[in-house]
Structure formats: structure tokens, C-alpha cells
Amino acid sequence: MIHYVAKRLLLMIPTLLGILLLTFTVIQFVPGGPVEQMVSELRGKGHGSQEAGGGGQSFYRGQQGIDAERMAEIKALYGFDKPAPERFWIMLKGFATFDLGTSFFHQKSVWELIKEKMPVSISLGLWTLVITYLVSVPVGIAKAVREGSRFDTATSFLILSGYAIPSFVLGVVLLVLFGGGSFLQWFPLRGLTSDNWEQLSLVGKVTDYLWHITLPVFAEVVGAFAVITMLTKNTFIEEIRKQYVLTARAKGLPERAVLYRHIFRNALLPLLTGFPAAFIGAFFTGSLLIETLFSLDGLGLLSYNAIMQRDYPVVMGMLFIFTLAGLFAKLVSDVSYVLADPRVKFEGVGQ
Structure with missing residues (x-):
């Protein structure tokens, strides 16, 4: 029984990794991520400030879009400033200690x-x-x-x-x-x-x-x-x-x-x-x-x-x-x- 249970526990590791890797890979190709949502929100605020007379600071630069410095800050905020393999490895290290990360939108663990x-x-x-x-x-x-x-x-x-x-x-x-x-x-x-x-x-x-x-x-x-x-x-x-x-x-x-x-x-x-x-x-x-x-x-x-x-x-x-x-x-x-x-x-x- 001990041998069988140990064998099954070891088989769980590649199964779990395969499921996580497949899902993570699919996520990379899904449009409308948090970075795109933030950019869209800033564009909306940029248009709104222009219509209201240009009051307040806006990171939206018309046809130029979001300036490069601000875009880098947004990507760093959500962790997208790193390549996908590195992000996947960081996620796995967190999961190994049952650290599931922090929600982007709820600002909670x-x-x-x-x-x-x-x-x-x-x-x-x-x-x-x-x-x-x-x-x-x-x-x-x-x-x-x-x-x-x-x-x-x-x-x-x-x-x-x-x-x-x-x-x-x-x-x-x-x-x-x-x-x-x-x-x-x-x-x-x-x-x-x-x-x-x-x-x-x-x-x-x-x-x-x-x-x-x-x-x-x-x-x-x-x-x-x-x-x-x-x-x-x-x-x-x-x-x-x-x-x-x-x-x-x-x-x-x-x-x-x-x-x-x-x-x-x-x-x-x-x-x-x-x-x-x-x-x-x-x-x-x-x-x-x-x-x-x-x-x-x-x-x-x-x-x-x-x-x-x-x-x-x-x-x-x-x-x-x-x-x-x-x-x-x-x-x-x-x-x-x-x-x-x-x-x-x-x-x-x-x-």
C-alpha cells in the first residue's frame, strides 16, 4: 500500500505541472488582459480630460497612445515586464509554498x-x-x-x-x-x-x-x-x-x-x-x-x-x-x- 500511494503521489507532480503549463500557455494568447484593460481605461480618461478642456494630468498622448515610461510601469505592476517562462517559474515557486499570489482587481491574497x-x-x-x-x-x-x-x-x-x-x-x-x-x-x-x-x-x-x-x-x-x-x-x-x-x-x-x-x-x-x-x-x-x-x-x-x-x-x-x-x-x-x-x-x- 505504501509503495502504491508513494507512486501515485509522485505521478501527481507531472500531472499538476502539465495542467498548469497548458492553462498558463493558453492565457498568454487570450486578449483583453489586465495591461490592455488599464491602457483602455487610461485612454478613456485621456479622451474625457480633453473633452472637459484638458484639466488634470493624462498619460494618454492622443494618437501616440500611452507613453513608453508609463507603459513599462503598467507592465511591471502586473508582472508582465518579465518573459513568460520566468513568470511561470515564479508562479510555481509560490505554489510550492502555497503562496497563490495577489488578485489584480481585489487587491487581496x-x-x-x-x-x-x-x-x-x-x-x-x-x-x-x-x-x-x-x-x-x-x-x-x-x-x-x-x-x-x-x-x-x-x-x-x-x-x-x-x-x-x-x-x-x-x-x-x-x-x-x-x-x-x-x-x-x-x-x-x-x-x-x-x-x-x-x-x-x-x-x-x-x-x-x-x-x-x-x-x-x-x-x-x-x-x-x-x-x-x-x-x-x-x-x-x-x-x-x-x-x-x-x-x-x-x-x-x-x-x-x-x-x-x-x-x-x-x-x-x-x-x-x-x-x-x-x-x-x-x-x-x-x-x-x-x-x-x-x-x-x-x-x-x-x-x-x-x-x-x-x-x-x-x-x-x-x-x-x-x-x-x-x-x-x-x-x-x-x-x-x-x-x-x-x-x-x-x-x-x-x-
């Missing part, structure tokens, strides 16, 4: 920005994960046991209908129906807490938080039920049809004992191995559309704004953290699979 936005993403991710597993696994087992029944047909229709509805569309419907739209005003429109949250009691804080998180979480989980439910059903059906189950029934064991003593452990292996990755992903997953719709300032919205604003330290810093978390989640999933099923050998995992 990227770590600070991630820590500020993460509570929103954790709230959405963990609640979605917990509710999805608590509902989908029992329903999937019930569907497998009652395969072909009316219950199986009805639940399949419901969960597949929910899966077909985009979470953003469902969120709009929920706001119209229950968020003060054309019908009822049972839930708030924005934020995770009320403005007076600090003055509330402990019970009041918990109630207020749950009151705010209900609609966005509901919009997220409805579409997530289908995958886990159908996976649970199919794995249980596959195990039910195996020879050892027929042998257990032939020995006279009650159906409940056959299900929970023999089938349950083997059938849950795919779910158990996928849970660590889903759990880690819940801390970093940000849904842009849901966060925008419900005015939740989380990681999804931060990532989108960073890309649109060409805030490269935020883009690369979040890519580094997300990629590292994903690689570790995959390793944990593979190790948990081997621990859950001793028949699986490390040499064959992840290949």
Missing part, C-alpha cells in the same frame, strides 16, 4: 479570497451531498427490491424528470412560487443569512441559515438524485442475480437477512469509493448559475469573474487548488476501494 467565498460553496456542496445520499441510496435499494413494480416506475419517472430540469430553471420557478414572486413569500431572495444575523440567538441563527439555504439546496439536489439512485438500483440488481444470493435463499435465510448481510456490502462498493471524491469536491464546488440566481457570493461566481476580468492570479491559484484536491480525491477513492474489497489489488487500481 488569493487565499483570502478563497477563504471568504468558500463558506457559500461548502454550504451548497455539503447539503447537496448529504441530502442526495440520504435520499438516493434508500430509494435505489427499494427500487431494486421492487423492480418492475408501480413504485419503481413512478420513482423512475420522478427522478428522471428532476434530472431533465436544469437547476437554474428550477431555481427560477422556486423563486417565483416561494420567494416573493407572483405567489408566496416564504423564503428570502438572496444571501446565506439576514442582515441582523449577528444579533440573533443560537437557535435564531440556525433557523435563519436554514431558511436562506432551503431554496438553493433544493434546486441543486433535485437534479442530483437520478445518478446515485440509478447507480444504487443497478448495482443491487446485479448483486441480487448472482449465485451466492441464490445459495443464501436456498438455505432458507430470510429475505431481509439476504439483503443486508450479503448483498448490501458488495452493492455499496461503487458508492463508497465515489464518496471521498464527492465529499472533497463538496468543499470546492461552486455552482455559478445557482450562486448568481440566489445572490450567493461563492467560489463559482469568483471563478467566473476572475476569468472575465482576466484576473490571472485568481484563475491560476484556484486551478492549482482544485486540481490538487481532485488528484487527492481520486487517490483516496482508489485506496478506499481496496480497503472495502480485499479482493482488489493495488497493482490494478486506477489503471
Whole structure:
């Protein structure tokens, strides 16, 4: 096990470097970077000062553009006075010590920005994960046991209908129906807490938080039920049809004992191995559309704004953290699979 884990950890290094290098290279060819944005802003101010009578100092020189000294200062401000390979190496040295740099536009450390936005993403991710597993696994087992029944047909229709509805569309419907739209005003429109949250009691804080998180979480989980439910059903059906189950029934064991003593452990292996990755992903997953719709300032919205604003330290810093978390989640999933099923050998995992 130690040899396998060490091997996987070493393989993470070239994988991570390759992803960072590819993204960094693409960024170099994307127009509209921070230098271009600053130049455009200065040009606008230059035109404005000329129209107003030339008052104030302007670094814009008409058709000559920005003077060379000022352009050099702008490039140095954003670190673009160095060649691309040197900038990439400086970035890697910072990432090695988990120094993700400073945002161009927020004037804050990227770590600070991630820590500020993460509570929103954790709230959405963990609640979605917990509710999805608590509902989908029992329903999937019930569907497998009652395969072909009316219950199986009805639940399949419901969960597949929910899966077909985009979470953003469902969120709009929920706001119209229950968020003060054309019908009822049972839930708030924005934020995770009320403005007076600090003055509330402990019970009041918990109630207020749950009151705010209900609609966005509901919009997220409805579409997530289908995958886990159908996976649970199919794995249980596959195990039910195996020879050892027929042998257990032939020995006279009650159906409940056959299900929970023999089938349950083997059938849950795919779910158990996928849970660590889903759990880690819940801390970093940000849904842009849901966060925008419900005015939740989380990681999804931060990532989108960073890309649109060409805030490269935020883009690369979040890519580094997300990629590292994903690689570790995959390793944990593979190790948990081997621990859950001793028949699986490390040499064959992840290949």
C-alpha cells in the first residue's frame, strides 16, 4: 500500500505541472488582459480630460497612445515586464509554498479570497451531498427490491424528470412560487443569512441559515438524485442475480437477512469509493448559475469573474487548488476501494 500511494503521489507532480503549463500557455494568447484593460481605461480618461478642456494630468498622448515610461510601469505592476517562462517559474515557486499570489482587481491574497467565498460553496456542496445520499441510496435499494413494480416506475419517472430540469430553471420557478414572486413569500431572495444575523440567538441563527439555504439546496439536489439512485438500483440488481444470493435463499435465510448481510456490502462498493471524491469536491464546488440566481457570493461566481476580468492570479491559484484536491480525491477513492474489497489489488487500481 505504501509503495502504491508513494507512486501515485509522485505521478501527481507531472500531472499538476502539465495542467498548469497548458492553462498558463493558453492565457498568454487570450486578449483583453489586465495591461490592455488599464491602457483602455487610461485612454478613456485621456479622451474625457480633453473633452472637459484638458484639466488634470493624462498619460494618454492622443494618437501616440500611452507613453513608453508609463507603459513599462503598467507592465511591471502586473508582472508582465518579465518573459513568460520566468513568470511561470515564479508562479510555481509560490505554489510550492502555497503562496497563490495577489488578485489584480481585489487587491487581496488569493487565499483570502478563497477563504471568504468558500463558506457559500461548502454550504451548497455539503447539503447537496448529504441530502442526495440520504435520499438516493434508500430509494435505489427499494427500487431494486421492487423492480418492475408501480413504485419503481413512478420513482423512475420522478427522478428522471428532476434530472431533465436544469437547476437554474428550477431555481427560477422556486423563486417565483416561494420567494416573493407572483405567489408566496416564504423564503428570502438572496444571501446565506439576514442582515441582523449577528444579533440573533443560537437557535435564531440556525433557523435563519436554514431558511436562506432551503431554496438553493433544493434546486441543486433535485437534479442530483437520478445518478446515485440509478447507480444504487443497478448495482443491487446485479448483486441480487448472482449465485451466492441464490445459495443464501436456498438455505432458507430470510429475505431481509439476504439483503443486508450479503448483498448490501458488495452493492455499496461503487458508492463508497465515489464518496471521498464527492465529499472533497463538496468543499470546492461552486455552482455559478445557482450562486448568481440566489445572490450567493461563492467560489463559482469568483471563478467566473476572475476569468472575465482576466484576473490571472485568481484563475491560476484556484486551478492549482482544485486540481490538487481532485488528484487527492481520486487517490483516496482508489485506496478506499481496496480497503472495502480485499479482493482488489493495488497493482490494478486506477489503471
